[in-house]
Amino acid sequence: xxxxxxxxxxxxxxxxxxxxxxxxxxxxxxxxxxxxxxxxxxxxxxxxxxxxxxxxxxxxxxxxxxxxxxxxxxxxxxxxxxxxxxxxxxxxxxxxxxxxxxxxxxxxxxxxxxxxxxxxxxxxxxxxxxxxxxxxxxxxxxxxxxxxxxxxxxxxxxxxxxxxxxxxxxxxxxxxxxxxxxxxxxxxxxxxxxxxxxxxxxxxxxxxxxxxxxxxxxxxxxxxxxxxxxxxxxxxxxxxxxxxxxxxxxxxxxxxxxxxxxxxxxxxxxxxxxxxxxxxxxxxxxxxxxxxxxxxxxxxxxxxxxxxxxxxxxxxxxxxxxxxxxxxxxxxxxxxxxxxxxxxxxxxxxxxxxxxxxxxxxxxxxxxxxxxxxxxxxxxxxxxxxxxxxxxxx
Amino acid sequence: xxxxxxxxxxxxxxxxxxxxxxxxxxxxxxxxxxxxxxxxxxxxxxxxxxxxxxxxxxxxxxxxxxxxxxxxxxxxxxxxxxxxxxxxxxxxxxxxxxxxxxxxxxxxxxxxxxxxxxxxxxxxxxxxxxxxxxxxxxxxxxxxxxxxxxxxxxxxxxxxxxxxxxxxxxxxxxxxxxxxxxxxxxxxxxxxxxxxxxxxxxxxxxxxxxxxxxxxxxxxxxxxxxxxxxxxxxxxxxxxxxxxxxxxxxxxxxxxxxxxxxxxxxxxxxxxxxxxxxxxxxxxxxxxxxxxxxxxxxxxxxxxxxxxxxxxxxxxxxxxxxxxxxxxxxxxxxxxxxxxxxxxxxxxxxxxxxx
Numbered sequence: 044x045x046x047x048x049x050x051x052x053x054x055x056x057x058x059x060x061x062x063x064x065x066x067x068x069x070x071x072x073x074x075x076x077x078x079x080x081x082x083x084x085x086x087x088x089x090x091x092x093x094x095x096x097x098x099x100x101x102x103x104x105x106x107x108x109x110x111x112x113x114x115x116x117x118x119x120x121x122x123x124x125x126x127x128x129x130x131x132x133x134x135x136x137x138x139x140x141x142x143x144x145x146x147x148x149x150x151x152x153x154x155x156x157x158x159x160x161x162x163x164x165x166x167x168x169x170x171x172x173x174x175x176x177x178x179x180x181x182x183x184x185x186x187x188x189x190x191x192x193x194x195x196x197x198x199x200x201x202x203x204x205x206x207x208x209x210x211x212x213x214x215x216x217x218x219x220x221x222x223x224x225x226x227x228x229x230x231x232x233x234x235x236x237x238x239x240x241x242x243x244x245x246x247x248x249x250x251x252x253x254x255x256x257x258x259x260x261x262x263x264x265x266x267x268x269x270x271x272x273x274x275x276x277x278x279x280x281x282x283x284x285x286x287x288x289x290x291x292x293x294x295x296x297x298x299x300x301x302x303x304x305x306x307x308x309x310x311x312x313x314x315x316x317x318x319x320x321x322x323x324x325x326x327x328x329x330x331x332x333x334x335x336x337x338x339x340x341x342x343x344x345x346x347x348x349x350x351x352x353x354x355x356x357x358x359x360x361x362x363x364x365x366x367x368x369x370x371x372x373x374x375x376x377x378x379x380x381x382x383x384x385x386x387x388x389x390x391x392x393x394x395x396x397x398x399x400x401x402x403x404x405x406x407x408x409x410x411x412x413x414x415x416x417x418x419x420x421x422x423x424x425x426x427x428x429x430x431x432x433x434x435x436x437x
Numbered sequence: 438x439x440x441x442x443x444x445x446x447x448x449x450x451x452x453x454x455x456x457x458x459x460x461x462x463x464x465x466x467x468x469x470x471x472x473x474x475x476x477x478x479x480x481x482x483x484x485x486x487x488x489x490x491x492x493x494x495x496x497x498x499x500x501x502x503x504x505x506x507x508x509x510x511x512x513x514x515x516x517x518x519x520x521x522x523x524x525x526x527x528x529x530x531x532x533x534x535x536x537x538x539x540x541x542x543x544x545x546x547x548x549x550x551x552x553x554x555x556x557x558x559x560x561x562x563x564x565x566x567x568x569x570x571x572x573x574x575x576x577x578x579x580x581x582x583x584x585x586x587x588x589x590x591x592x593x594x595x596x597x598x599x600x601x602x603x604x605x606x607x608x609x610x611x612x613x614x615x616x617x618x619x620x621x622x623x624x625x626x627x628x629x630x631x632x633x634x635x636x637x638x639x640x641x642x643x644x645x646x647x648x649x650x651x652x653x654x655x656x657x658x659x660x661x662x663x664x665x666x667x668x669x670x671x672x673x674x675x676x677x678x679x680x681x682x683x684x685x686x687x688x689x690x691x692x693x694x695x696x697x698x699x700x701x702x703x704x705x706x707x708x709x710x711x712x713x714x715x716x717x718x719x720x721x722x723x724x725x726x727x728x729x730x731x732x733x734x735x736x737x738x739x740x741x742x743x744x745x746x747x748x749x750x751x752x753x754x755x756x757x758x759x760x761x762x763x764x765x766x767x768x769x770x771x772x773x774x775x776x777x778x779x780x781x782x783x784x785x786x787x788x789x790x791x792x
Contacts (some may be wrong), residue, residue, distance in 0.1 A: 071672045078447050078668055084721030154520065191563045195517035201447050212766045213688075214725035219488055222662040223449075225669035226688040231719040374765050381768070385711065393707040394775040395788040401756075401772035405764040430790035 053107075055096045060089055060232040068093065068227070072101050079197055079206045081182075081221060083213040084229030087310055090209050093229065094178060097207075101176070102136040109134045118151045125151060137176040143184035153185070153192040161200035174205050182208045183215035190217045197223050336371050337379060343421075344383035351425035356418070363417050373413035377404050377420060384424065392431055399423045448668045449661050452636055457498045460491045461660070462628040466619045470499050477503070477551035481576060481598045483561075483613060485605040486621030489659030495621075496557050496599045503555070505548035517559035527571045531556060535575060535596040553595040562602035566609055572598070573612040623658025626650065633663060642667075643677035651680035655687045662687075690722045695730045702774055705782040710774040717770060724766040728753050728773065735777075745780045752776035 052058045058065040071077055082090040098106040109132050118125045127148060132139040138160055142152040160177060182190070197206055197220070208224060210216055300311050300318070343362050346355060366376050381400040385393055399420060407416035454460050457470045466484070473479045484492040500513045514534045516522055534556065558564070558572075576598060600616060602608055624632075630649050637644050644652075644667075656663035669686040670678045684691075694717065701709040717727060735741075735749050756769040778784075 067673045078665065078672070083723065085719055088721065188563065191560055195559060198450065201450055213723040214760045214766055215763055221688075222488060222659055222665060225665065225672075225686065228688060228721045230721045374768075378765065378767060385708075390707055392790070393711075394779055394784075395790065397711075397768070397771050397775050398788070401759070401764070401768040404768045405759040405762060408763045408765075427788075427790045434790065 051092050052096060053099065055093075055100050058089075058093065058096060061093060061229060064227065064229065065093065065096065068097050069100055071225075072097065077101075077205055079201070079208070079224040081208045081210070081213065081216065081224035081226045082229055083210050083216075083226065085231045086211055088229045088231040090229045093227075094207055094209060098134075098137055098176060098178075102134070106134050106136050109139075116156055118155050127151060127156075129156065137178060139178040139180070141180040142189065143181045147186065149185055149189040150192055153189045153196070157193070158196050158200075161196055161204040161206075163203070174203050176205050176207060178207045178209065180209050181211075182220070183210035183212050187217070190220055194219045194223065336366060336369065339366060340376060340379045341383050344380055344387070347421055347425055348384070348387060348428070351429040356422055356425065359421055360414070360418055363414060363421075367414060373407055373417055374404055377407070377417060380420075389431070392427065395427055396424060399427075447665070448636060448640070449664050452632075452639075452664065453494050454491070455498060455501065457495060457502060460495050460498065461632055462624050463491055463495065463619075463621055466495060466621070469617070469619070470495065473499065474502055474549060477549040479551070479553075479597055481600075481616040483600045483602070483605070483608065483616035483618045484621060485602050485608075485618065487623055487659065488603060489656075489661035489663075490621040490623060491660070492601045492621050493559055496559070496601055500555050500557065500599075503549055503551060505550070508548070508550060512553075513555045513557065515557045515559065522558070522564050522568060524565065524567045524571050527568045527575070531572070532575060553597055555597050555599060557599045557601070559601045560603075561600040562604050562607035569609045569612050573609065573615060576612070576615050624653075624660050625658075626653045629653040629656070629658070629660060629663060632660060633667060636664065636667065640671065641676060642671055645679070648678055648680040648683055652683050655683065655689050688723065688726060690717075690726055690730055694720070694722065695727065695734055698727075698774065699731070699734055699777075702777040703781050705778055705784075707775065707778060710778050711771060714767065714770045714774050718767045724770050725757065725760055727770065728757055728760075731773070731777075741781065745783075748780035748786065749777050752780075 055065040055069045082094060084090055095107075111130065111132055113128060113130045116127045116129060118127055125148060127145055129140060129144065129152065140152075140157075142149050142157065145152050157177065157179075182193075185193075193206075194217075206224075208216070208220070213221065213226070296318075297315075300315050339362065343359055346359060346362075349355075363376070367373065377400060381397060384396055388396060403416045403420040403423070406419070407413055410416060457467055457474070460467055482496075484496065486492060497515075500515075501509060504512045514531070516526075516531070520526070534554065537554075561569075564572075598616070600608065600612070605613060605618070630653060633644070633649060633652060636642075652663050652666060656666060666683055666687050667678070670682045673686065674682040698710070698713045698717065701713040704710075717724070732750065732753050735746055735753075738746075752773050756773045759769050760766065779786075
């Protein structure tokens with residue numbers, strides 16, 4: 044089992060990072076009238092973990108006995124019938140699904156399938172809860188129509204069903220839905236929290252960590268990043284895992300992983316595990332392997348800084364295709380590319396380049412083919428940079 | 438459906454007014470509809486206004502009051518965006534329902550039971566134009582039948598439509614012009630407070646005056662939102678609720694965060710602004726909320742010129758539109774921050790290296 048799953052907190056009490064939120068949620072479900080919930084926050088911040096723990100709190104251990112089911116639904120849409128395949132994860136008390144999987148047909152999932160599920164009251168009325176729970180993932184990816192369809196369903200069947208919605212960016216969820224839910228913001232653990240979690244892992248295996256070393260390294264990192272008590276939480280989690288695995292963790296190491304993780308706990312733990320496979324015992328200066336696609340994007344960025352020509356553009360196209368065929372989402376590529384470029388650019392160019400990044404990402408969302416817009420951004424950048432070079436150096 | 442425990446219902450449902458006269462703050466509508474209840478005559482209606490002002494509640498209440506529980510099922514058809522409402526449905530389901538004649542013989546004691554049916558189309562602005570055009574034709578036919586009514590004896594084929602929507606501009610003109618239009622106003626602070634106090638008394642909550650005014654300011658005239666926040670806060674923080682609790686439930690961004698971003702922009706340092714933006718995203722604050730709070734902040738700032746304000750507002754508007762289209766939060770926020778920085782530091786509007 045991956046460490047990420049192995050050390051996922053099972054109950055609300057075990058949650059390390061979002062302690063306050065977890066306690067609040069616990070209070071929330073101890074009453075009968077739990078409202079609909081909307082969890083939002085960046086990826087790797089622990090939304091799913093909290094939801095699973097919450098379900099366990101509501102229904103007891105039986106909420107963990109889930110089975111995966113792929114079912115084909117026949118939907119009658121006026122003149123024709125549509126076959127939709129949908130994978131659900133269900134226990135006796137809850138059903139979890141990602142309605143956005145259906146793409147542009149997601150409206151039918153909401154109108155037919157979710158409504159059908161919401162209508163039916165749970166069979167087991169002996170249980171103390173009179174309702175069942177539908178967990179919907181990635182509601183921000185739902186089309187506008189589908190979100191509209193969800194509105195009234197939420198109210199009409201609120202007697203028999205509670206929705207737990209989960210998304211990354213709540214701006215993309217319509218106001219109407221947000222106003223029907225209790226919004227729970229899950230922030231990314233600060234680097235500090237991560238560091239502490241890592242430390243936690245170590246303590247139980249009674250390994251001596253030179254405290255001074257941790258502090259020094261940590262402070263340097265924090266100073267460099269200009270963050271005060273960030274990263275701590277990520278480190279905390281990593282330390283906890285290390286401890287459980289009986290590993291010897293040099294003190295600054297957790298901090299370095301946390302530092303590289305972009306405040307995503309999942310990523311921190313994954314790269315922690317990678318490091319373990321790569322080299323053990325750990326060395327304080329061991330390289331933490333960056334994600335290979337990130338390296339690739341960094342390469343693209345230095346390519347286009349070095350030469351601005353149609354020939355180079357053609358080469359870059361090949362690389363962009365390579366990334367896309369490996370299922371790296373285009374907006375992630377664009378963001379990474381921007382951040383790589385921003386590291387190297389002059390102050391006056393930063394505004395301009397970031398504007399065009401936003402512009403082309405928006406275009407990408409409206410268009411069909413991501414590669415066009417990625418390439419357009421690269422071409423735009425080349426033209427700007429060339430203009431800058433000519434203006435500066437003649 | 439089996440009876441449900443009262444307590445397991447969200448408060449929004451529990452305290453939804455069941456009678457037209459209980460609907461708060463919409464005097465004009467209430468007056469017309471009370472009149473309807475007495476005379477049993479009623480035009481086609483179009484309710485529009487922002488969310489949480491009582492549109493659906495009013496429509497449901499009047500339907501219930503006109504027909505009573507027994508006849509309600511056969512006389513009222515409620516369709517909302519959770520039902521498929523393409524042109525096919527209008528052509529079949531709605532037309533069939535409208536075409537069935539109503540006998541005047543069935544009567545319910547205590548209810549007016551007028552000899553027509555009601556079709557409530559909730560969230561009508563999400564219907565396609567084709568479906569709306571089809572509906573307007575249906576109404577024309579219906580009005581025609583209505584004119585013939587005197588010659589037809591016992592049965593009349595008449596239907597009343599209630600359209601409910603947020604944006605009247607999204608309803609096609611031929612349809613809108615056939616209805617009596619009612620605008621639902623956002624609730625004023627006093628009305629909001631008195632409704633909330635009513636619920637607090639019923640639920641045994643202790644809310645002070647400061648918290649009340651916070652609640653009405655963060656919910657911006659949307660009563661449903663106010664009640665949802667109240668219930669959320671009550672569940673999380675027990676029976677006495679302070680304004681801080683309400684803010685933490687509502688997802689309003691703390692003033693420090695917006696302030697830090699603004700200060701970073703003001704310093705003119707792009708990297709500093711970028712760092713603040715990254716922080717906002719990592720903390721998970723909704724960018725749309727951030728934009729509107731930034732907007733308030735810019736409007737109130739008195740140390741910057743009108744031109745600077747205009748430049749910032751323009752970039753806020755662009756970003757808001759892009760967000761609605763589903764653009765990435767980080768990039769849009771960064772663009773706004775960059776524009777704000779340039780506006781505040783009087784950097785030129787145009788980019789210098791654009792070919």
